[in-house]
Amino acid sequence: MREQGRGDRLTALLRRGPLLAVLVLYTLYTTLPFLWVGAMSLRTTAEISADHYGLPSPAHWGKFRAAWVDSNFAGYFWNSTVVVVSAVAIVTVLGAMAAHALARYRFPGNRLIYFVLFSSIIFPPQIVLLSLFQILVNYDLYNTRTGLVLVYVSLQLPLTVFILEAFFARIPQDLFEAARIDGYTDFQIFLRIVVPVGMPAIVTTVILNFVHLWNEYLFAVVLVSDEDLRTLPVGIQRFMGDYFQDIGMIATGVMIAVIPVIVVYAFFSEKLIQGMTAGAVK
Amino acid sequence: MSAPADAARLPAAAAPRRWWPAARRGERDPGAPSWLTLMAFLAPALLLYAGLTAYPVVRTFADSLYDLENMDAPRFVGLAHFVAIWSDETFLRAIRNTLVWSFVAPFLDVATGLLLALCLYAGVPFARFLRIAWFTPVLLSYVVVSILWLWIYNYDWGALNLALRALGLDGWARAWLGESSTALAALMVTHAWKWAGFNMVVCLAALHALPSEVLEAAELDHCGWAAKLRHIIIPMMRPTLLNLYILAFIGKMKVFDLVWIMTQGGPMWSTETVSTYVYKRAFAWNTFDLGYPSAIAVVWFIIVLAAAAVLHLAFRQREKLEY
Numbered sequence: 001m002r003e004q005g006r007g008d009r010l011t012a013l014l015r016r017g018p019l020l021a022v023l024v025l026y027t028l029y030t031t032l033p034f035l036w037v038g039a040m041s042l043r044t045t046a047e048i049s050a051d052h053y054g055l056p057s058p059a060h061w062g063k064f065r066a067a068w069v070d071s072n073f074a075g076y077f078w079n080s081t082v083v084v085v086s087a088v089a090i091v092t093v094l095g096a097m098a099a100h101a102l103a104r105y106r107f108p109g110n111r112l113i114y115f116v117l118f119s120s121i122i123f124p125p126q127i128v129l130l131s132l133f134q135i136l137v138n139y140d141l142y143n144t145r146t147g148l149v150l151v152y153v154s155l156q157l158p159l160t161v162f163i164l165e166a167f168f169a170r171i172p173q174d175l176f177e178a179a180r181i182d183g184y185t186d187f188q189i190f191l192r193i194v195v196p197v198g199m200p201a202i203v204t205t206v207i208l209n210f211v212h213l214w215n216e217y218l219f220a221v222v223l224v225s226d227e228d229l230r231t232l233p234v235g236i237q238r239f240m241g242d243y244f245q246d247i248g249m250i251a252t253g254v255m256i257a258v259i260p261v262i263v264v265y266a267f268f269s270e271k272l273i274q275g276m277t278a279g280a281v282k
Numbered sequence: 283m284s285a286p287a288d289a290a291r292l293p294a295a296a297a298p299r300r301w302w303p304a305a306r307r308g309e310r311d312p313g314a315p316s317w318l319t320l321m322a323f324l325a326p327a328l329l330l331y332a333g334l335t336a337y338p339v340v341r342t343f344a345d346s347l348y349d350l351e352n353m354d355a356p357r358f359v360g361l362a363h364f365v366a367i368w369s370d371e372t373f374l375r376a377i378r379n380t381l382v383w384s385f386v387a388p389f390l391d392v393a394t395g396l397l398l399a400l401c402l403y404a405g406v407p408f409a410r411f412l413r414i415a416w417f418t419p420v421l422l423s424y425v426v427v428s429i430l431w432l433w434i435y436n437y438d439w440g441a442l443n444l445a446l447r448a449l450g451l452d453g454w455a456r457a458w459l460g461e462s463s464t465a466l467a468a469l470m471v472t473h474a475w476k477w478a479g480f481n482m483v484v485c486l487a488a489l490h491a492l493p494s495e496v497l498e499a500a501e502l503d504h505c506g507w508a509a510k511l512r513h514i515i516i517p518m519m520r521p522t523l524l525n526l527y528i529l530a531f532i533g534k535m536k537v538f539d540l541v542w543i544m545t546q547g548g549p550m551w552s553t554e555t556v557s558t559y560v561y562k563r564a565f566a567w568n569t570f571d572l573g574y575p576s577a578i579a580v581v582w583f584i585i586v587l588a589a590a591a592v593l594h595l596a597f598r599q600r601e602k603l604e605y
Contacts, residue, residue, distance in 0.1 A: 016406075023401055023412060030416050030479070033430045036441070052439040098327035105315045105323075113328070120335055122532050124586050126560045126579035130572050131341035132334065133564075134353065154334035157327060186319045215423030217539040218557075222565060233425040237543055240429060247433070254426050261421050269414045273483055276420055280484045280529055 034258075040251035048248050067252040075228060076235030077256065083145050083231060084213045087152035092206055094153065095160030100194050102161065103168035104176070114165065120158040125218055133222055143226050151219055156209045163208075163278050167201035168194055207268075207275030214261070232257050339583075346577035351570050363577035373578060375551045376559040377585075379466060380535060383555070384589075387470045388530035392523055394474060395481020400511070402482075403489045413486065417479035424476075424539030431472040432544055435459050459545050462552035469553055473540060477533070481526050488522040489515070524597045531593060535586050556582045 040048055042056035042063065067073045102114050132151055133142070141147030171194065179189050195202070217233040224230060230238065236253045243249060265272050346363055348356040367373055398416060402409045419427065434441045435458040443455040458468040492515070500510050516523070538557035541547060547554035547562070556578065564575040 019401055019404060019406065022397075023406055026398060027412060027415055029475070030419060032441075033434060034418070036433075037430060053444075094327040094330060097323045101315075101320055101323035105320060107315070107320055113324070116336075117331065119587075120331075122586065122590050123335075123339070124536050124557070124579070124582055125538070126557060126575070127342050127583040128335060128338040130560075130564055130576050130579060131338035131345060134341070134345075134572065135334075135338060137353075150330070151334060154330055157331060157335075161327065186315060187322075190323070211421055215425075217423065217425055217543075218561075222561075233423050233539075236429070237425050240543075250429060254429055258422065258426055262418070265414075265418065265421060269417075272421065273414070273417050276417075277480060277483050277487075280480075280525065 037251050037254055037258075040248060041255040042252075043248055045246050045248035048251075063248065063252045064256070067249060067256060071239060071249065071253065072227075073232075073235065073253055073256050076230055076232045079145065079229055079235075080214060080232040083148050083152065084210060086145075087149045087156070087213055088206055088209045090149070091153045091156045091160050091209055092202060095157055095205065096164055096195065096198070096202060097190070098157075099161045099164035099168050100190050103165045103171075104194075114161075117158045117161050121162065125155075129219065129222060132219075136223055143224055143229065145229060148220065148223055148229075148231075151223060152213050152216065155216075155219065156212065159279070160205045160209060163205050164198065164201055168198055171197050203271065204275045204278045207272055208278055211261070211272070211276060342576045342579050342583075345573055346580045348573045350572040350576075353572070356573075359573065363574050364581070366574070367577060367581060372551055372554060373556075373559060376547075376554040376556045377582075379551075379553060380537075380555045380557075383466065383470060383473075383537070384531050384534040387473060387534055388527045390470065390474045391477050391481050391530045392485075392526045394478040395483075395526065396485045396519075396523070398478065398482040399485035399489055400515075402486055413483065416482055419476045419478075420480045422476065425543060427472065427476050428540055428543035431468075431475070432459070435468055460549055462550045465545055465549060465553045469541060469544060472544070473534070473537065477530065481530070484522060484526055485519070488519050492518055528590070528593050528597070532586075532590060535589070 036053070039054070039056050040052075042059040042061065043054065044060055044063070047054065068077075098117075102110055136142040136144075136147045136151075139147075141150070175193055175197070176189060179193055184192065215233060216231075217237070220231045220234045221237070224234070227238075236250070236257055239253055240250050345356075347358060347360060349359050350356050402413055406412070435443075437443060437455070437457040437460070440458075442458065446452070446455045456464065458464050496514060496518070497510070500514055505513070536557065537555055538561065541553055541555050541558050542561065545553045547558045560575045560578050560582070563569060563578065564572055
């Protein structure tokens with residue numbers, strides 16, 4: 001009996017062999033590049049040139065301090081934080097209000113506004129990029145954080161309204177009628193019913209917008225040229241352009257950009273996955 | 283107070299199942315709101331949209347008719363830019379590259395995503411952990427992904443060439459981004475690496491939503507995995523797969539960061555995309571004329587919208603025939 005049981009297990013293992021191989025290989029494929037850069041971020045460029053795949057011993061933790069202070073990554077990090085946090089806050093408020101109006105009130109042009117906003121999701125960025133550059137120059141917003149924040153809000157607004165409208169429209173009508181009988185005004189209904197009930201969807205859009213904007217590169221590179229105002233993606237890319245050979249330091253810069261995302265992901269992985277796939281998953 | 287709790291139990295991201303607008307819903311507030319209330323809710327978003335999206339689009343259309351070398355003194359040139367575009371070899375090359383990328387690469391993305399989802403669906407150890415690990419690249423910026431893959435593709439010490447040499451395939455090792463025959467494919471692989479996790483999560487959600495009776499019935503009929511996949515799973519997941527294809531398609535029509543950082547459109551225009559070419563003509567070549575790139579942007583805008591509309595209609599047509 002025991003012989004046979006072992007044989008069965010072996011067959012099962014053999015049958016699952018290809019499956020397990022795929023799993024292992026793909027996991028290595030997604031994670032090894034990270035571990036590689038992580039190792040390089042703790043080694044000096046001289047060590048890396050000697051052996052690109054060595055382990056970080058001794059680990060040069062001081063490189064993070066050097067990148068943070070000497071290479072101005074602290075500045076890039078601060079700029080990214082200010083711009084992204086402001087833009088996400090504004091787009092959440094504006095988007096939620098607009099989504100509520102579109103989901104709840106019947107008025108002429110409702111579906112037209114919805115359709116126009118919705119179509120903008122697929123606009124290629126170039127159709128607004130060149131004129132936004134001119135507009136920001138005309139209004140002295142070129143090369144300012146304010147200008148970038150406003151543009152970021154406009155970029156994420158359609159998707160935010162789209163996701164929130166879908167959720168808000170499913171809030172049962174009874175809730176609103178009950179609130180109205182209790183004497184709630186339109187604004188109280190929005191603040192005390194729509195916002196709390198719609199919180200899961202609002203959190204989803206906050207995550208989605210945050211990740212999109214934290215990683216945004218094209219508009220940041222076109223609309224901001226001042227070294228002191230650069231966001232993290234542009235900062236890293238410029239750093240790589242200037243010190244192409246300094247692989248060790250570039251790796252440290254990459255890790256500075258990646259670590260916050262990974263830390264947040266480690267704690268809120270389900271929420272992040274759900275946020276990033278909102279609109280695509282049923 | 284039980285009502286709000288009830289509503290809070292709505293599916294978390296209750297986004298619609300399609301990316302195009304849903305049909306009118308019946309449930310709307312019958313009490314017509316005052317115009318003032320409505321404006322208070324809508325005006326901020328609409329003003330911002332008008333100023334920073336609608337107006338720029340119109341302005342790009344207008345700009346495409348001018349020579350803007352001197353921004354203070356635009357010179358009207360009519361449709362001259364549009365005529366010039368069609369004999370601009372680089373632009374035609376860029377269009378071809380982008381269309382190839384947009385139509386072909388989504389198959390790679392969606393197929394990888396489906397395969398990975400099936401692996402997890404088959405019930406493997408650590409499925410939860412694997413799902414989270416595989417999704418990680420989706421969260422990274424293109425700048426980070428580009429730098430990683432620049433190094434992986436490095437001729438002398440890149441991981442890919444190193445692996446090939448270790449396998450004794452020295453002849454296959456090459457400067458993947460430096461040769462025009464492989465550069466575009468190399469970029470497609472990088473793009474797929476970033477997005478496979480996204481497709482995997484969406485496919486997995488769709489798999490779990492399949493009615494289990496059908497799969498069990500197939501099991502009873504001794505239906506093998508391949509047959510089950512071909513005759514049951516893929517047909518039933520068709521809406522999801524088409525949806526993912528369209529999303530991937532649109533994403534690739536816009537692609538800029540990856541190309542700009544990894545190859546800047548080279549070598550010999552082999553990875554030039556419309557986005558990078560517009561950027562070059564507008565900001566990198568010191569031609570200082572925003573009119574010509576605006577004309578390209580207009581043409582591209584129309585192509586993207588038309589392609590999205592055609593795909594949408596074609597897929598909807600097929601679905602009607604299917605069911």
